[in-house]
Amino acid sequence: MTADKQKVVRLLRTARGQMDGILKMIDENRYCIDISNQILACQAVMSKVNREVLKAHLANCVLNGDKEDSKAKLEEIAKILEQLL
Secondary structure (H helix, E strand, O other): OOOOHHHHHHHHHHHHHHHHHHHHHHHOOOOHHHHHHHHHHHHHHHHHHHHHHHHHHHHHHHOOOOHHHHHHHHHHHHHHHHHHO
């Protein structure tokens, strides 16, 4: 992976901590809206991770990759964008 590894790992650890917190909130029967807000926060962190990975993919795998493979790489990106949007 060519993304900023330290940044990605830090974000993933943050998301993992949030998920542990969500599990604890569920065990404690906390208010549903509070749980939902924590889920949204975790999703936002995971979106940041995905953006970092995709930026690295575009900058390295697509731009610097084999010309013959570029069409397949663009199709992969298009599929990911469909899922994101």
